[in-house]
Amino acid sequence: SQQGEEDPQALSIQEGENATMNCSYKTSINNLQWYRQNSGRGLVHLILIRSNEREKHSGRLRVTLDTSKKSSSLLITASRAADTASYFCATATQYSPLNNDMRFGAGTRLTVKP
């Protein structure tokens, strides 16, 4: 099965700084999605990037995808204390025409200090 693996495992920054999290995966994908999870809460979808896309923006979020390196990055610009959460990448394989089963990595725990 396909899984994303994030790094770093933990990241601590000051409010206003940018945060970059990386994700690597092993096999061909159709799309890659980033999710956020506040402690003890559900997963909130942030952004989806398809395998034929290289970069995508949503507000303060910027996601890149390099299929040749099997990696993606999530950049949060001008971070705020409220961005403190765990961030996960999840991948859907290319080989399941109907399935959209996502596999998650272990996540990056981001702490933004005020």
Place this chain on the structure above:
Amino acid sequence: EPEVTQTPSHQVTQMGQEVILRCVPISNHLYFYWYRQILGQKVEFLVSFYNNEISEKSEIFDDQFSVERPDGSNFTLKIRSTKLEDSAMYFCASSGIGLGNTIYFGEGSWLTVV
């Protein structure tokens, strides 16, 4: 915005008892999922469900687990003969059909087996 709802939010059960976790997926979604997250660990895929049958399941989803869509709106996860190691947050999710559809997660049901 439509959302996935889960009940109960928290359940404590005795080891060996059966538990049913309930979910109401987003109404026009056709694909349903259960994931679990043991405290401090990553989100793990359990099972996906489409067209009234299991589409894919992980090695975690053994004979102890079963899923059902008893009516047009509910999607349940049954855990028979619970064990201590079943203690986890269980997330229900749903999506439209086909790759590239965002998976929407509920807030989770926290199961504690004592």
